[in-house]
Amino acid sequence: MADAIWNEYELFCPVCNAYFKQLVVLHKVPENFDITPYLDGFVERHDHKAFQEAQRQKAQSGSSGDAPQ
Numbered sequence: 844m845a846d847a848i849w850n851e852y853e854l855f856c857p858v859c860n861a862y863f864k865q866l867v868v869l870h871k872v873p874e875n876f877d878i879t880p881y882l883d884g885f886v887e888r889h890d891h892k893a894f895q896e897a898q899r900q901k902a903q904s905g906s907s908g909d910a911p912q
């Protein structure tokens with residue numbers, strides 16, 4: 844477990860046309876590990892519909908983010 848590396852990446856989704864933050868956990872990756880296709884996988888699997896819905900709600904609720912449910 845000590846070998847796990849936690850990194851937060853800011854990824855760009857061309858479908859949503861927006862950046863989103865993705866926490867990535869890496870376990871014992873080789874030194875020459877190419878993270879780019881791995882991160883591309885996160886963009887592909889990212890839930891566009893839910894993300895866009897959240898962005899829209901954020902825009903509607905204005906600058907104060909803690910609107911009561």
Ligand SMILES: [Zn+2]
Pocket residue numbers: 856857858859860889890891892894
């Ligand atoms: Zn997306």
